[in-house]
Every structure is written in structure tokens, then in C-alpha cells.
Amino acid sequence: MASYWLLYLFIYLFSYHIAQTVQKDIEYECVDIYKQPAFQHPLMKDHQIQMRPSVEFQAMVSTEPETSDLFTGESEEREKDVISSIQFGWAVHTGLYRDDRPRLTTYWISGRHPNGCYNALCRGGYVQVHKTIYPGMVYNKVSTLGKRQSTAHLLVGQDSRTKNWLLMTRSTLIGYWPYQIYSMQGASQVLFGGYTGGLAGATSPPMGAGTFPKEVGYRNKFSCFMKQLKCFEDKRLVDIDSNEFEEYVDSPKCYDVWFRKFEIGKGEMLTFGGPGGECGI
Numbered sequence: 001m002a003s004y005w006l007l008y009l010f011i012y013l014f015s016y017h018i019a020q021t022v023q024k025d026i027e028y029e030c031v032d033i034y035k036q037p038a039f040q041h042p043l044m045k046d047h048q049i050q051m052r053p054s055v056e057f058q059a060m061v062s063t064e065p066e067t068s069d070l071f072t073g074e075s076e077e078r079e080k081d082v083i084s085s086i087q088f089g090w091a092v093h094t095g096l097y098r099d100d101r102p103r104l105t106t107y108w109i110s111g112r113h114p115n116g117c118y119n120a121l122c123r124g125g126y127v128q129v130h131k132t133i134y135p136g137m138v139y140n141k142v143s144t145l146g147k148r149q150s151t152a153h154l155l156v157g158q159d160s161r162t163k164n165w166l167l168m169t170r171s172t173l174i175g176y177w178p179y180q181i182y183s184m185q186g187a188s189q190v191l192f193g194g195y196t197g198g199l200a201g202a203t204s205p206p207m208g209a210g211t212f213p214k215e216v217g218y219r220n221k222f223s224c225f226m227k228q229l230k231c232f233e234d235k236r237l238v239d240i241d242s243n244e245f246e247e248y249v250d251s252p253k254c255y256d257v258w259f260r261k262f263e264i265g266k267g268e269m270l271t272f273g274g275p276g277g278e279c280g281i
Helices: 055-061
Strands: 075-079 082-091 103-110 113-118 155-158 165-169 172-177 230-233 236-239 256-263 267-273
Touching: 055 155, 055 236
Parallel strands: none
Antiparallel strands: 075 082, 082 103, 103 113, 155 165, 165 172, 230 236, 256 267
16 A cells, blocks of 8 residues: 555544633734744744745645645654644534634644644644634635535645645645644555544534435535545655545444545545434444
8 A cells, every 4th residue: 555645634524512722713914923822832942934835845736737626634643652643624613613613624633742732722833824814714605505516625745845744725835733843754544534523422413414425426416525535645646546445434324425436527536424313422
């Protein structure tokens, strides 16, 4: 199996309560970039902010057509016996945001942050660069089942020159995880999909549009989908190998996934979702 150089993509749906952290809306254009929580850590004392991808990294991603929708995301790798992971996509998280609006959301774990951290809330973590696109930003355009589908183009990869892990939308840098804090080289797993969460014994929330993918999975009627699934391999952006793709659902009573493989104009495509309910998990 190929060793994927890029973190794997993870589109996910949260709805459980987290009392410890609450993110407030931030206008980054009004905040001193060096006053972010990321710089409140000794390892970040002399860190030089990366404002744009290196020429080498930009060359790798610029070969992707502008009309495509690329998602690349979450990776797991052991760092001193701790699983390191970056997850990103859209999420509804009532505990974190205090509302039910879909937002760009990131979550990451490393040896220096074994308990995990959302967005830019931790000292010595994610560094925000873009002024108006940021983790926690509300997605105002949402898909309607059977009608217009709204998509986002997101990518995470390690810049070979700076060693930082970059979060991008097409060729625009949103922010990054600095190498001083997230020092993993490459990834051992690539995952695509979604998940929900809730209190033990409580009713599980719906995922996507709240429908099973095979009930509506034709034409443009998708419960929740990702298309043109790609990853970096040997410093090249390539389609995932469908022969090495495995479907997994931990609660088929409430959710399902449908890997549709290659379709013209969509590339490798995955659709998933479900109504939730009494799932027994």
C-alpha cells in the first residue's frame, strides 16, 4: 500500500456538548497576528509566520483544475506512542459554537496536545493567516436535497520547505499547524467520511441531510458527499486507489456510506449520511 504524504480528509458532523471550550466569532483582520494563542508557547518564541505556501508546494497543488472540489484530510500517526491526527471539514457543534450553524472546523491531536484541540483555541497550536477565512467561519451557502449543491475546496498538506502543515482552500493559505508543535512526517492512514456524537444513551443526531445515501444517491440528490478524492503521494497529487478503499459503518441502523468509485466529472466519489435515532452505540 502506498505511503500517503498528505493528511487524510475528514468531513465530519459534531453535535455533542463540550463545556470546557467555547469559540466566539473573531475578526482576524483586527487582531495582532502574533497575539494568537499559538504564540503563547515557549517553542513558538522565534517562529517566523508563513504567509504563503512555498513555491514547491504551490506548484504541486496548482495542477488541480479550478472547477474541481478537492478534500484531503485527517491523518493518524504515532508520535511517542500518541496518535497524532488532523481533522477538518464542516461541522455543526452546539457545544463549541453555541448554535446549530455549519462551520469550517478543525480538530487536531499531537504529542504536545494529547487531549486534542479545536481550531485556534490552544496555546502552541494552529496559526491563523487569512483575514476572512478561518476555522469557526459560518458556511452561509448550504446544500438543499435534490436541488443546488454547495461544495467547499479544502486541502491539508505538509510544506516540504517549512515543514509546517498547511490548511488551504484551492491555492489560498488559510492557516497552518507549525512544525514545532505538529512534527509528524507524512501519514499512515487516510480516512474520508463523517461522524456524529452525543451523550451516552441519548438519541443520535442525523448526519448530512438525514437520509441514507442509497435512498437519494442519484443525479444531484446526495445526502452528503465528497468528490474527486485525492491525496499526495511522492509529492504528487493523485486520485485515491479505489482498490485499497474499505467502507466502514459502526451503526448501519442509523447511518450508511456509499463509495461510488469513479464517475466522469466527479472522480472518486463518496456519499454518506443517515437519520440517526436509537443507534445502540
